[in-house]
Amino acid sequence: MDGLPFLADQPPLIDQYSVGAVHDELGLGSFETHLAAAAGAHGPAPVGASYFDSFTGLAIRRWCPPLLGLEPHCPPARYLARRREVGAYRAGRLLLRGSGIGTFLLEAGTPGNLTSATELGTAAAAHAHEVVRLEPLAEQVADTSGSVDSFLGYTAEALYAAAQHAAAFASGATHCEGHAPEAGEVRRAADRWLRGRRPGERLTEPALVRHLLWSAVATGLPVQLHCPDPQPLAAFLRATAGIGSDLVLLPETPHHRRAAQLAAVHTHVYAxxxxxPEETLGQAPFGKLLFSSRARALPELYVTGARCFVRAMARLVREWTDEGLCGSEDGRRITETVGFGTARRVYRLAAEAA
Structure with missing residues (x-):
């Protein structure tokens, strides 16, 4: 297909992180709003412009129309008309089932009208597992807690309950020292936050975020670290070696290279x-890296995330093969390791995959 190996018979990917898809019908305006967010933009496109004229927009026009019975690169208006004609639910099913993803790890409890892990798995005819974000978990407990003691106690119970079914925890901590905060510091932070907080407000106390993070590591489940830059977490990465919980760095662009370097240094750290991937695969052993679509709202983003990843890997291993750096079987093995092998091991999905 298109002269690139590993595409026609690519085994299903494991998508280690996404947020879900919308249920509703989408017109041009609402579709462009979600497309703008995926392209990293804030607000509507300038007058006379469109976010279909972005890399993400071009990728959608290339890979998604054929899944709905249209030719590639058809005009956006025609694609959206076909989407409405098919219906939001069926279009979502066709797109998700054509994405090439066989297992989804979906962040649970995300605000908005997005699919749950169960709903996404059913629509995609695939496996789906929850990743529990720590900060919303604490916020939900705080909405019904009347005191510091009840908040800390119920948070510990909620964390334990989530660990019984979740595939992983996740945190947006941007900094964490190499030791857990002391009990007194945690109580003072909880008191400050609860006294000034209104129901529904976000967690803003750094000591509580660090407390949640160390508590999650103690469960032994993998913990995803959604960090703009992973460097401020370096002390935490060092301090958690040998505890038994794997850590997975999901940085923002352009910090993927640094995340891969940290994964190479620490046995329990992945990225x-x-x-x-041509940048990150040069910084860490291949078995320390994992694929994610990071899709949110649009089912099309699962398609484009998977296709762009597989094609980028195909180009890279073809270059390495042409240079004599590896053989074709090595190239396939590397692609499968990053595409699903490492995730299967880190998130303990071996029995399911088998």
Whole structure:
């Protein structure tokens, strides 16, 4: 297909992180709003412009129309008309089932009208597992807690309950020292936050975020670290070696290279392969890197995330093969390791995959 290996018979990928898809019908305006967010933009496109004229927009026009019975690169208006004609639910099913993803790890409890892990798995005819975000978990407990003691106690119970079914925890901590905060510090932080907080407000106390993070590591489940830059977490990465919980760095662009370097240094640390695997694969052993679509809202983003990843990997291993750096079987093995092998091991999905 298109002269690139590993595409026609690519085994299903494991998508280690996404947020879900919308249920509703989408017109041009609402579709462009979600497309703008995927392209990293804030607000509507300038007058006379469109976010279909972005890399993400071009990828959608290339890979998604054929899944709905249209030719590639058809005009956006025609694609959206076909989407409405098919219906939101059926279009979502066709797109998800054509994405090439066989297992989804979906962040649970995300605000908005997005699919749950169960709903996404059913629509995609695939496996789906929850990743529990720590900060919303604490926020939900705080909405019904009347005191510091009840908040800390119920949070510990909620964390334990989530660990019984979740595939992993996740945190947006941007900094964490190499030791857990002391009990007194945690109580003072909880008191400050609860006294000034209104129901529904986000968690803003760094000591509580660090407390949640160390508590999650103690469960032994993998913990995803959604960090703009992973460097401020370096002390935490060092301190958690040998505890038994794997850590997975999901940085923002352009910090994927640094995340891969940290994964190479620490046995229990892994990293997202990122949008340019040719950069990250040069910084860490291949078995320390994992694929994610990072899709949110549009089912089309699962398709484009998977296709762009597989094609980027195909180009890279073809270059390495042409240079004599590896053989064709090595190339396939590397692609499968990053595409699903490492995730199967880190998130303990071996029995399911078998």
């Amino acid at each position: 997202d392969a990122g949008p340019r």
